[in-house]
Amino acid sequence: MAAGTAQLRATLPPALAEVLDAWEEHLRLQRDLSPHTVRGYVGDVVSLLDHLVRRGGSSAADLDLAALRSWLAQGRARGDSRSTTARRAASARSFTAHLRRTGQVPEDVGLRLSSPRAHRTLPGVLGADQARQVLDRAAEETGDAEDAVATAVRLRNALIVELLYASGVRVGELVGLDVDDLDPARRLLRVLGKGRKERSVPFGAPAAAALQAWLARGRPVLAVADSGPALLLGVRGSRLDAREARRVVHAAMAATPGVPDIGPHGLRHSAATHVLEGGADLRSVQELLGHASLATTQIYTHVTVERLRAVHARAHPRA
Numbered sequence: 651m652a653a654g655t656a657q658l659r660a661t662l663p664p665a666l667a668e669v670l671d672a673w674e675e676h677l678r679l680q681r682d683l684s685p686h687t688v689r690g691y692v693g694d695v696v697s698l699l700d701h702l703v704r705r706g707g708s709s710a711a712d713l714d715l716a717a718l719r720s721w722l723a724q725g726r727a728r729g730d731s732r733s734t735t736a737r738r739a740a741s742a743r744s745f746t747a748h749l750r751r752t753g754q755v756p757e758d759v760g761l762r763l764s765s766p767r768a769h770r771t772l773p774g775v776l777g778a779d780q781a782r783q784v785l786d787r788a789a790e791e792t793g794d795a796e797d798a799v800a801t802a803v804r805l806r807n808a809l810i811v812e813l814l815y816a817s818g819v820r821v822g823e824l825v826g827l828d829v830d831d832l833d834p835a836r837r838l839l840r841v842l843g844k845g846r847k848e849r850s851v852p853f854g855a856p857a858a859a860a861l862q863a864w865l866a867r868g869r870p871v872l873a874v875a876d877s878g879p880a881l882l883l884g885v886r887g888s889r890l891d892a893r894e895a896r897r898v899v900h901a902a903m904a905a906t907p908g909v910p911d912i913g914p915h916g917l918r919h920s921a922a923t924h925v926l927e928g929g930a931d932l933r934s935v936q937e938l939l940g941h942a943s944l945a946t947t948q949i950y951t952h953v954t955v956e957r958l959r960a961v962h963a964r965a966h967p968r969a
Contacts, residue, residue, distance in 0.1 A: 655692075655693045655696050655697075658696050658697070658700045659696045661700070661703075662696070662699055662700070662703065663703065663708045663709070665708060665709040665710070666699050666702070666703070666707075666708065666709065666710065669710050669749065669754060670692070670695060670696070670699060672748075672752070673692075673695070673745055673748045673749075674688065674692050676748055677691060677692075677744075682846050684822070684844065686822075687844075690737070690741070691741045691744060691745075694737070694738045694741035694742065695741055695742065695745045697721070697738075698713075698717075698718070698721050698738075698741075698742055698745070699713075701717065701720070701721040701724065702717050702721075705717055705720070710749050710754050710755055711754075711755055713746065713749075713755070713759065714759055715759045715762050715763065718739075718742055718746075718759065718760065718763045719763070721738075721742070722735055722738060722739060722742075722763075722765065725738060735765055736765050738765075739763055739764075739765030740765075742760055742763060743760035743761070743763060744760075745760070746758050746759055746760030746761075746763075747760060747761075774910040774911075774912050774916055775912070775916060775919050775920040775923050776909060776910070776912065776916070776917070776920040778924050778927075780906075780908070780909045780910075781815055781920055781924070783906050783908075783909065784811065784815075784902055784903065784906045784909060785811060785812055785815065785856065787902070787905060787906050788807065788808040788811045788812065788902050789808055789812075789856075789860070791804050791807075791808065791905075798871045799871060799872070799885065801867065801868070801871070802867070802868040802869070802871035802872050803868075803872075803885060805860075805863050805864045805867060805868035806864055806868050806869075806872070806882060806883070806890075807898045807901075807902070808860050808863075808864075809857075809860045809861060809863075809864045809868075809882070810824065810882065810895050810898045810899065811898065811899060811902045811917070812856060812857045812860040813839075813853060813857050813860070813861070814899065814914050814917040814918065814921075815917045815920060815921050816853040816854050816856065816857035816921070817839055817841075817851045817852070817853045817857070817921070817938075818851070818918050818921035818922055818925070818938050818939055819839065819841055819851060819918070819940075820843070820914070820915075820918060820940075821892050821895050821896060821899075821913075821914035821915070822892055823841045823842065823843055823940075824882070824895060824914070825882055825889065825890050825891065825892050825895055826842060827839065827841070827880075827881040827882065828878075828879035828880060828881055829865075829879050829880075829881050830879060831881070832861070832881070833850075834858065834861065834862070836852075837852055837853050837854065837855075837857075837858050838850045838851065838852055838853075839851045839852075839853060841940065843940035844940065847940065849937065849940050851938060851940075852938075869881075869883060872884070872885060872887055873887055874886070874887030876888070877889075882895070895914060896913050896914055899912070899913050899914050899916075899917060900913055918939070921938075922935050922938070922939055925938065
């Protein structure tokens with residue numbers, strides 16, 4: 651939790667602090683949300699409750715529609731984007747629904763709270779040729795270095811980039827993989843996604859080769875007694891942190907001239923876009939990415955349509 655949020659939370663009246671604690675526990679234990687999602691929800695509602703206190707409120711019963719609307723309006727005046735406002739409204743509605751469900755208030759005031767639709771945009775994506783350049787360059791750098799540890803790190807880094815693009819998994823899903831989540835014979839990963847939903851994700855021959863090299867010549871060099879089953883390891887033998895995986899991806903982009911600086915999420919979107927452009931149906935892409943709703947996946951149709959329009963404009967004699 652950010653320092654500012656922790657400080658605000660510490661100043662909340664006991665009655666509000668108690669309901670906030672109970673809601674956070676509900677998010678973690680009953681809804682089984684990721685720690686990152688819980689932190690985001692709680693941070694938004696701490697801000698809301700601080701706003702309520704400044705308006706003179708001291709309990710959940712004081713939270714009304716006017717307080718919710720003025721809180722969102724304050725954020726908009728401060729410069730919050732449509733996406734941020736939509737997210738904050740969703741956090742507030744989750745909180746007020748919990749208050750009503752647990753009998754702490756007679757009405758769910760959040761049901762009447764409207765918010766703008768978030769602009770659903772994608773990060774930059776690589777072209778297919780650019781992706782090939784990045785991956786080829788990463789593979790070229792896996793030769794033997796001066797010492798075994800440096801070679802192991804190079805093999806690991808190449809695998810990170812290759813698997814993210816080959817499978818389209820999230821970076822958190824990648825670093826959460828264990829060795830026994832692999833099915834090398836069928837080239838499948840067993841991935842634990844959002845909401846702890848498990849799915850099987852395929853990967854191709856280049857990723858399989860990178861994986862075999864890492865398991866044979868990389869992981870044994872970095873592994874220590876406390877490494878456990880983690881697939882990807884840091885230089886000290888512990889499970890690789892997602893922040894380090896992001897750094898690896900950005901470094902791979904920087905090392906390849908002419909490609910945009912994208913992170914793991916950009917690689918995920920690149921993979922989805924290229925699969926869809928290659929002829930896959932939207933349902934298959936939904937399964938690949940682990941989206942709960944097809945509506946989330948449909949954003950990729952906008953990307954491919956825009957590319958089609960660009961090709962048409964360049965190539966058609968009467969465009």
